[in-house]
Amino acid sequence: MNYPRGMNEAATAPPVGSLLADPHPDGQATQEDASASGSLGWLGDHRGPLTVTDNFAVLDDPVEQQEFTQFSEVDGRTTAESVLMVQGMYCAACADTVECALQDLPGVERAQVHAATRRLTLRWDPSQTTISSLARAVGRTGYRLLPMQQALSISERLHETRQALWRLFVAGFCAMQVMMYAWPAYITEPGEIPADIDQLLRWASWVLSLPVVFFASGPFFNSAWRDLKQGRVGMDTPVSIGILVTFLASSAATFDPSGIWGHEVWFDSLTMFVFFLLGGRYLELKARDRTAGALDSLMNRLPDVCERQIPAGSFVTVSIRRLVVGDVVRVQAGQAFPGDGDILSESATVDEALLTGESHPVTRAQGQGVVAGSFNLGGPVLVRIARLGRDTRFAQIVALMERASTEKPRLAVLADRIAAPFLVLVLLAAALAGFYWWQIDHTKALAVAVAVLIVTCPCALSLATPAAMLTSAGALARRGILVRRLQAFEALAGINAVVFDKTGTLTHDRLVLVDVRMREGVGREQALALAAALAAGSLHPVSRAIARSVPAEQAGETPFLTELAEVAGQGMQARRADGARVRLGSAAFCDARNTERSNDDSPRAFLADDQGWMATFELQEGLREDARDAVAALRAMGVRTWLLSGDRESAAMQVGRAVGVDHVIAGASPEQKLIEVAALQTQGMRLAMVGDGLNDGPVLARANTSFALGHAAPLAQAQSDYVIQGGEVMGVVLTLRQARSTLRIVRQNLLWAAVYNLVSVPLALAGWMPPWLAGLGMAGSSLLVIVNALRLASKATAGVPTITVGATSLV
Amino acid sequence: MDVLYLLIPISVLLVFAVMGVFWWALQAGQFDNIEREGERILRGD
Numbered sequence: 137m138n139y140p141r142g143m144n145e146a147a148t149a150p151p152v153g154s155l156l157a158d159p160h161p162d163g164q165a166t167q168e169d170a171s172a173s174g175s176l177g178w179l180g181d182h183r184g185p186l187t188v189t190d191n192f193a194v195l196d197d198p199v200e201q202q203e204f205t206q207f208s209e210v211d212g213r214t215t216a217e218s219v220l221m222v223q224g225m226y227c228a229a230c231a232d233t234v235e236c237a238l239q240d241l242p243g244v245e246r247a248q249v250h251a252a253t254r255r256l257t258l259r260w261d262p263s264q265t266t267i268s269s270l271a272r273a274v275g276r277t278g279y280r281l282l283p284m285q286q287a288l289s290i291s292e293r294l295h296e297t298r299q300a301l302w303r304l305f306v307a308g309f310c311a312m313q314v315m316m317y318a319w320p321a322y323i324t325e326p327g328e329i330p331a332d333i334d335q336l337l338r339w340a341s342w343v344l345s346l347p348v349v350f351f352a353s354g355p356f357f358n359s360a361w362r363d364l365k366q367g368r369v370g371m372d373t374p375v376s377i378g379i380l381v382t383f384l385a386s387s388a389a390t391f392d393p394s395g396i397w398g399h400e401v402w403f404d405s406l407t408m409f410v411f412f413l414l415g416g417r418y419l420e421l422k423a424r425d426r427t428a429g430a431l432d433s434l435m436n437r438l439p440d441v442c443e444r445q446i447p448a449g450s451f452v453t454v455s456i457r458r459l460v461v462g463d464v465v466r467v468q469a470g471q472a473f474p475g476d477g478d479i480l481s482e483s484a485t486v487d488e489a490l491l492t493g494e495s496h497p498v499t500r501a502q503g504q505g506v507v508a509g510s511f512n513l514g515g516p517v518l519v520r521i522a523r524l525g526r527d528t529r530f531a532q533i534v535a536l537m538e539r540a541s542t543e544k545p546r547l548a549v550l551a552d553r554i555a556a557p558f559l560v561l562v563l564l565a566a567a568l569a570g571f572y573w574w575q576i577d578h579t580k581a582l583a584v585a586v587a588v589l590i591v592t593c594p595c596a597l598s599l600a601t602p603a604a605m606l607t608s609a610g611a612l613a614r615r616g617i618l619v620r621r622l623q624a625f626e627a628l629a630g631i632n633a634v635v636f637d638k639t640g641t642l643t644h645d646r647l648v649l650v651d652v653r654m655r656e657g658v659g660r661e662q663a664l665a666l667a668a669a670l671a672a673g674s675l676h677p678v679s680r681a682i683a684r685s686v687p688a689e690q691a692g693e694t695p696f697l698t699e700l701a702e703v704a705g706q707g708m709q710a711r712r713a714d715g716a717r718v719r720l721g722s723a724a725f726c727d728a729r730n731t732e733r734s735n736d737d738s739p740r741a742f743l744a745d746d747q748g749w750m751a752t753f754e755l756q757e758g759l760r761e762d763a764r765d766a767v768a769a770l771r772a773m774g775v776r777t778w779l780l781s782g783d784r785e786s787a788a789m790q791v792g793r794a795v796g797v798d799h800v801i802a803g804a805s806p807e808q809k810l811i812e813v814a815a816l817q818t819q820g821m822r823l824a825m826v827g828d829g830l831n832d833g834p835v836l837a838r839a840n841t842s843f844a845l846g847h848a849a850p851l852a853q854a855q856s857d858y859v860i861q862g863g864e865v866m867g868v869v870l871t872l873r874q875a876r877s878t879l880r881i882v883r884q885n886l887l888w889a890a891v892y893n894l895v896s897v898p899l900a901l902a903g904w905m906p907p908w909l910a911g912l913g914m915a916g917s918s919l920l921v922i923v924n925a926l927r928l929a930s931k932a933t934a935g936v937p938t939i940t941v942g943a944t945s946l947v
Numbered sequence: 948m949d950v951l952y953l954l955i956p957i958s959v960l961l962v963f964a965v966m967g968v969f970w971w972a973l974q975a976g977q978f979d980n981i982e983r984e985g986e987r988i989l990r991g992d
Contacts, residue, residue, distance in 0.1 A: 298973055298974070298978070301973060301978055302969075302970065302973055305966070305969050305973075306966060309962060309965065309966060309969075310962065313958065313959075313962045316958075317955075330948070333948070333951055336951070336952065336955050337955065340955050340956070340958070340959050343959055344959060344962060347966075
């Protein structure tokens with residue numbers, strides 16, 4: 137739209153076309169519109185697959201923006217990072233178009249589009265530009281930027297799928313009918329069909345080819361046209377040329393059989409290869425929905441509305457954007473919690489598969505926290521909201537997944553770089569082949585050139601890596617393991633050693649009772665029962681460990697105690713039924729200083745009555761249940777294990793032996809850990825580091841790849857490549873296995889893409905491949921790559937009873 | 948044989964008619980969730 141001119145005309149006699157196409161009929165022409173589109177001329181809004189006339193003001197609304205934008209301050213300058221969905225993308229080449237449209241604009245620091253997920257990560261400067269003006273710039277190239285929430289809404293996707301199916305049907309149905317018209321020509325000798333009937337059949341074929349070329353092939357032309365304007369050769373350029381050339385030559389032959397194009401018609405080939413290509417593309421769309429579906433099922437968990445309590449006590453339904461911290465909301469059975477909060481009701485049964493990957497009911501008592509996005513499985517629950525939106529753990533998970541899924545792994549970048557010159561070569565080869573065959577056989581030249589154009593499939597090449605890695609990331613996310621960088625799959629698949637960064641990664645933070653020593657005449661059961669009764673009144677970790685150590689069936693024999701009280705920092709005391717005072721706590725509190733002492737200082741508690749010391753309880757950090765199995769599984773996979781601990785030698789050795797790691801390095805300070813890791817690496821070890829992701833950033837960063845266990849760490853601060861939210865050590869094994877399969881699938885895909893192109897192009901050049909077979913080959917080739925990648929989705933969940941689906945269907 | 952002059956144009960029109968019916972079915976949402984249609988009979992509502 138050329139604004140200055142448009143405005144002048146509007147003042148005198150507005151042309152109808154300009155009014156209709158005017159995105160701002162009220163004359164709110166913005167600066168960006170006038171400057172950036174001036175050179176593009178009047179047709180500016182009529183290009184691309186979409187006519188984008190939105191003014192995107194909604195994207196500037198701060199309330200809306202917090203859903204997809206994160207602001208960060210570096211050197212006193214604020215930068216914003218937004219993740220948006222690009223509507224109207226068909227293939228990898230579109231990603232470049234959008235990136236180019238943004239890169240040179242003022243205020244844009246980085247724009248990266250991920251082709252497989254159609255997500256755009258945009259880093260921009262809020263002081264120089266607004267997101268709506270950037271969206272308008274992208275809109276002018278024929279794509280629409282949508283905020284994630286909106287982009288994922290059902291209606292957008294529904295429309296896209298319907299349109300794809302509709303195009304597929306038109307192409308398929310016309311292709312069938314055109315084939316019927318062409319059939320007589322195949323089975324008869326020349327001259328057997330009366331000339332006028334033959335001509336009638338050609339006209340009929342021509343009429344039915346029109347919707348195939350001008351409607352069904354739309355996506356190919358749109359994307360080829362876009363590339364042409366950018367002066368590039370894209371994935372769809374050869375296909376579009378193929379379609380156009382075939383159609384024009386056949387039309388010429390239909391209406392002027394004596395002309396230069398001869399009298400051969402190719403309507404049957406034309407409609408059929410369009411049908412095959414669209415069929416492949418439709419299945420790809422479906423497959424991509426499934427890949428993205430794993431991420432989307434995470435992201436679409438939050439409800440749109442919730443019931444907020446108003447001061448009068450009753451409930452009103454409000455949008456969750458209207459919630460503020462401190463609100464009390466009622467969450468019905470089967471609904472997701474709108475924010476992180478504390479339970480006000482008696483208790484609640486929730487499903488936290490989001491965090492752990494295990495979809496089983498967890499009971500939370502009054503005052504305990506629930507996280508946004510987890511489901512309420514029991515009756516209605518009242519929750520006081522503590523964190524909302526960006527601050528929730530749920531949002532952190534989503535942001536992390538977003539960032540990972542927009543990243544281009546190294547192998548994908550490489551493939552894209554190969555694809556571009558390859559396409560130019562294909563165009564040249566097609567032209568040469570056409571010219572060569574023209575000399576030999578007029579009738580075959582066109583078919584050969586078109587077959588060469590259609591059969592090449594750089595799509596398979598550029599989809600090979602991201603499709604596989606994304607599927608794996610999605611599958612792992614459903615198991616509660618988050619992947620921060622797709623590139624990390626490559627590093628992880630190549631490791632041969634796992635280093636557990638500290639004892640805590642193999643042990644629980646809760647204590648277990650390991651030994652009891654008693655005064656003569658005091659029974660073990662008796663001492664335990666008494667201690668447990670005292671401990672029951674306290675929340676101290678030691679008390680809880682002692683209380684837990686009494687089996688449930690003995691709980692009935694609890695001694696009767698009165699005047700139970702906690703002495704802060706000391707212990708518990710109470711009066712027994714016989715009037716004697718009993719105490720449980722530190723050595724000083726229980727007068728137990730003279731009792732025997734062992735030289736290690738593991739946590740312990742003492743029990744005393746009026747006659748003094750009764751018993752000593754030795755406690756220890758408990759091993760994680762699956763640590764032993766995980767280490768054994770790692771060894772079976774040919775991976776050596778280290779425990780690199782800052783603890784004392786004895787404690788570290790004990791844990792190391794119990795778990796079965798190959799080597800233990802104890803007493804290492806953070807600096808020493810770095811040195812040890814570097815030393816191992818110079819010995820040819822490729823290391824995966826497992827830590828808590830909080831205090832060990834430098835060590836995690838030094839290792840080839842890293843895991844953070846547990847959800848204690850805020851995700852945004854965790855430094856690792858992988859985050860295992862449930863904290864199971866087994867997650868490391870699962871991820872390693874998944875990474876190895878992923879790389880195997882990536883290699884298969886790349887090999888397939890290379891072999892396919894190497895075999896099919898010479899065949900087409902030699903004239904052994906009719907255009908319809910070329911269409912089938914190309915569609916099948918990119919489909920094979922996607923389907924091969926989808927196998928990874930079932931791998932991660934194989935044999936593990938995950939019922940995430942059951943949980944979501946509650947809603 | 949002369950009837951072919953009528954039948955061939957009719958077949959072309961028929962194709963367009965069938966596509967019209969499919970378009971209607973598509974817009975009416977009959978293909979939106981094919982998996983779910985089979986389960987619908989099992990659901991109470």
